[in-house]
Amino acid sequence: MRMMRSTLALGAVLALGLTACGTSTPAETEAPAPADTTTAAAPVEETTPADETAPAEETTPADEGETTDGDVPQGNGETIYLVSKGFQHRFWQAVKEGAEQAGEEFNYKIEFVGPQAETQVTEQLNMLQTALDTKPAAIGLAALDSSAATPLLDQIAAADIPLIAFDSGVDTDHPLTTVSTDNAAAAGEAAKHMVELVGNEGTVGLVCHDEVSVTGKQRCTGFQDWMKENAPEINVLTPQVAGEVGLAADTAKSMIQANPDMVGIYGTNEAAASGVIQGASETGADIVVVGFDSGKTQLEAIRDGRQAGAVTQAPVLMGYETVVAAIKAINGQELPKVIDSGYQWYDASNMDDEEIAGNLYE
Amino acid sequence: MTKLLELKNVSKTFPGVKALQNVQLDLHAGEVLGLCGENGAGKSTLMKILTGIYTPDPGAEIWLQGTKVDVRDVNHARELGLSIIHQELNMVPDLTVAQNLYLGRPGSSKGGFVNDKDLNKMAGDLFDRLGMDINPKSYIRDLSVARQQMVEIARALDFDSKILVMDEPTAALTLQETDALFGMIRDFVTPETGLIYISHRMPEIEEITDRVTVLRDGEYVGTVVTDDVEMREIISMMVGREVSGEARPRTTVESDEVLLKVEGLNTKHLLRDISFEVRKGEVLGFAGLMGAGRTEVARAVFGADPKQSGDTYLHGQKVNIRTAADAVRNGIGYLSEDRKTFGLLLEQDIKQNAVMAAMKDFNIGGFILDGKIKTVGQEMSDRLRVKTPSVNQLLGKLSGGNQQKVVIAKWLVRNCDVLIFDEPTRGIDVGAKEEIYELIEQLSGQGKAIIVISSELPEVLRVSHRIAVMANGRITGFLDNADADQENIMELATVGKTQVVDGAVA
C-alpha cells in the first residue's frame, strides 16, 4: 500500500514535470523576439511630438534624455532594485529589458521583481520589503496601491535609499521623480481618435480593465474627460470594469445590445480591447473599437480591420529612464518631478513603422 | 405518596401524523418510573414535551407538585427542575469535561472571559459530591462512552433537577458501569425527586424501576407496579401479544462442511491468535464484555481494518481479504453495530440501499438498471416485512428495526455466504427483535454461515448454535448452545488478563 502511494505520488510529480519540460521549450524559442526590438526603443520619443495636440509634447524628455546620457556616471556593479506591478505581462518584460539595457550600459546590477497579478497588493509590499532589506543603491517602484506602500516608503526614506517611482505615481513626496506614461493624456489621445472615426455623435462605451490602480483610473477618466471637453454631443456610458477577455466580451455585447446607437467602444488594455472586439463581432453591429497597449490579439485585429487602432506606451524606454533616473539620484544629481516616457497612437497605417513597432509586443 | 408530576391528556400532532393521543403519566416523589414502549410508541416525543423541546397540542396539562405549569422552552424546563439525558450524548469532543459541563451556562464566564481554573474546581467539587471519579481536565474525546454518559448525568444533576429523565442511558455501558449508574440513580431519588427511566432492556427495568408506564402507537396502555408483574407481561403490553422468556434456537446445524475458517488472526492493538470456524447453516455467537474485541474480529475478517497476520479460508480455499471490496467479492457481508455510520445511506431510499452492495448486478456497462433495482428492492422489502409505504422511502425516515431489515436486505441481495451481524438488534424494539432473530434463523436454514456479535446474553443464547466468548482480545472458550447459560458465558467473558495470557482457560 505504502509502496503504491509513493509510486503514484512520484508519477504525479513526474507527469507534471514532464508537461512543463515538454512544452516550455517553444516558449523559450519565442522569447527573443521582443529582445530584438530593444534597440529600436530609444528613438520613440522623437515620434511622440507627431501628434500636435498631445500635451506630452512639452514634457517629452526625448532630447534631454539623449543628451544627458553622456552625463550619467558609471557605477561599480551596485544593485538597483525595481519592484514592478507584475512580471507575466509583456509590458513588464519590456520595461525589464529597458532597465537591464541601462544597467549594462552604466554598470549597475538590476533586480527586477513583480507580483503574479496586478491585484496582489500585499505580495508587492512584501517584495518592496525584501528590496529594502537588501539595502540596494536605489529602489524603483511601480506601486499597485500607493497609500498601502506609504509606511514602507517612509522606511526607505529613513534608510536614505533613493526612490524612483515608475509607471504610476505615488501619493507621497518620497520619490525623487516619477517616470511614467501620462496615462490620462494617452487615454485622451484614444478619445481624440475615437471621435475622428465615429464623428461627433452617438453613444460610446468604456470597458476598463481596472478601477483601483492610478493607471487604470487615468486610462478611464482621461478618456471621459477628453470626451466631455471636446465632444460633448457624444453620449459616454458609465465605464464597466472587466479585466478578463470573457467578461470584457460579455460586457461589450450587453452594452451594444442595450444601446442601439452605440458607435464605439474603448478598451483600456489588451484583454479589455480583445474582449470588446469579440463581443462586438458577436452582435454583428458596426462598432469602432479603440484599445490601449498592444499584444498579439490587438495587433492582429488592427491589421485585419476589426479594431481601429490603439494607444501604446513605450515600456522599454520607461525601464531605461527609470534606471537612468536612479543612477542620477544615487549621484545626487537634480531630477525633474516627472519624466514622461511617452505614448503613441498606432493603427494599420503606421504600426509597422520602425519607431512604433519597437514598442509593440505580441 | 404525593404526585410529583402529572401529565394529562397530552396529544402531539406533527403535520399529517398523530404522534401522541391523550397520553397520561404520573410520577410519584421518590420513585423511579419506567417508561416502556416499542420504537415509535411516542416515549421520546412525550419526554420532549415534558422538557420543553416540543410544544404539545392544545388541551394538554402538565402538573408539577399540584401546580399547573406551561413549559415554554428547554431553559424554562430546567428552571422548573426538569432535566433530560438524551440517548445521543450532547458533548463537544474537543473540549474538556469541565468546559463541557458549564458550556452555555450562566455564571461560567465573566465579561466574556472563561476561567478554566474555576470551571475545573467547580467540576471537581461536583464529581466529589456525586462520588464520580472523573478528571475535569480530560478531553471528552478521550473518555469512553460510559464515562461521557456519567458527565452528562453529572451535568443534569448539577441543575438541581427535581425530575430527571434518562433515555436509554445504558445503551453503551458495560455491566459494571450499569451497576454504577444504578447506584447514582438510587442516590438521586429522594423524597423530593423522581426519575423517569426509558429503556428497552427488561432486566434493567425490573431492577431499577418501581412502576412502569407502557405506551403503544402513541397511546397510553397502562401502568403497573414492577414487583407485581413478570417482565414478559410488560413486553406483552408493549407489543400487544405474548412473548416467551428464555428462548433458544429452533434449528440445528445439519452440515459438517466448514464454510468460513479463520486461523491465527492478530491485529496491531488488540486481537491475539483468534481462530474459529463456522459451518454451513451454523450461527456462531460472539459474546464478551465491551472492549473484548468482538467487533474488531468482525472488522478484521471483513477487511475493514488491517490485520497483522492470520489466514481466512472460504469453502476450504484460502482467500486474501485486504479491503471490504475483497470481502464482498468473496461473499462476506458485514452488518455493523453502528448502522447509521457504517451501514446506511440515510439520505437515499430503501431500494438504493438494498442494492448498494450488489451494484455489479444492477448495471450494464455502467448504466444503472433502475427497473430491476425497484423490483428487487420491492421484493426484499416485502420478504423482510419492512414497514414502509414504498421502497422510495428515505432510510432516515425509517425506525431502527426497519433500517436494520434494509441492511440485511443489502447483503441478501448480494447473496453472501457468510453474514456477520454486529449487535443486530441494538436500538430495535422488542417486537422487531424477534423478527430479526427469525430472519437469522431462516438464513442459516438456507445454508449460510452466520456470525452474531451481541452484548445481550439472552440474544446470544436465542440465536447461536455455538458461542465463542472473548476477553481481552482473545477467544477464551467455545460453548455449545445446549451447555451454555448466562453464568458460564459471563465466567469466560470475565477471565482476567493474566489468566488469558497464561492460557488458563484453554
Next chain:
Amino acid sequence: MSTSAEGTRAESSSGLSRFLKSSIQQVFVFAALILIYIFFMFAAPNFAEPKIALDIVQQAAYIGVMALGATFIIATGGIDLSVGTGMTLVAVMAGVFLSGDWMNLPLGAGLVLILLVGAVMGLLNGLNISVLGLPPFIATLAMMMVARGLALVISGKATISIANQGYVWLANGEIIPGLKNASLIFILMAIVAGVLLNKTLLGRYAIAIGSNEEATRLSGVNVKFWKTMVYVTAGVFMALGAILYSARFGFVQPAEGVGFELNVIAAVVIGGTSLSGGRANIIGTVVGALIMETLKKGLQMMGIAQEWQLVVTGIVVLIAVFVDIVRRKRASAV
C-alpha cells in the same frame, strides 16, 4: 426515536406529491430564474429581445459545462478549487496543440489531447485525494496554484492565438441556425451529465460516497477508484469548458481564470447541490449557471457598474442557499 415512525406515516402519500417534494428545489431555482428574467425584461433596455436569451445560454456555456462536472465532485462532499486556473492551463495546452506557431496538430487529434489533459489533471486531483488522502480543499488548492504557474510557464506569459477555423467553429459556429455551438454543447453536456448522475454507477456511487463514505466502502464499493473517477470526469468537463472559452476568442491569455472556480461553485450551489455531499441536481446546476449569467447580462444592460453586479450576485448566492436550508429544515422537522 418516535420521529422516525411518524415520518413513516407522513410519507405514505401519493407518488405525485413525492415527486413534487423531491423536485421542489428544481422548481424553486427555475422560478427564481424566470422572476429574474422577467424583472430585467422591464428594467433593462432591449432585454426582452429573444436573442438575449440565446446570448445568456451562450455566455453561460463555459462556466455551466464546468459546473456540470463540479456537481459530481460536490456530490461526493468534495470541492474543486483548481477548475478556474485548470481551465486556463487546458486552454493554453489547446493553444500548444493547435496553434500554427506551435504543434499545429489536426483538429481531431488536438481535441483528443485537450480532453486528455483535462482528464489527467482530474486524475491527479483524484489520486491526491483518494490515495494520498489529502483533503479535497487542499489538494485542489495546490492544483490551482500549479495550474496557474504552468499556464504562465508554458505560454511564456504571452497570448497564444489559435487560428484553427474548425476549433473556433466549435464555439461560434451554428449547427442549428441561430443557436451557437457553445450553447448546443452546453445543452448536450447537461443531458450527458444528467444521465451520468442519475443512470450510471459513477453518479450513484458519487452520491453514495457523499452521503456516507464509510458505509459505501463497507458495502464493498471501491471508494478510492470511484472518487478518482469523479475527479477525472470533472476534469473532462473542465477541458470542455476550456475549449468553449478559448474557441470563442480564438486565442488564450494565460493569466486568466483566477476566480472562475468560485463562479462554478456558486452555480452548483445555487442549483441546490449540497456542499456537504449526498445530494446533487444537474438541472439545478444548469439553471444556477443561467441565473448567474442572467444577472450579469441584465445588470450590464442596465448599465450598472461591475462592482454592484458582484454584490448582487453574492446576495443571490446567499438567498439561494438560505432558502434551501430553510426548506430542508422544514422537511426534516416533520
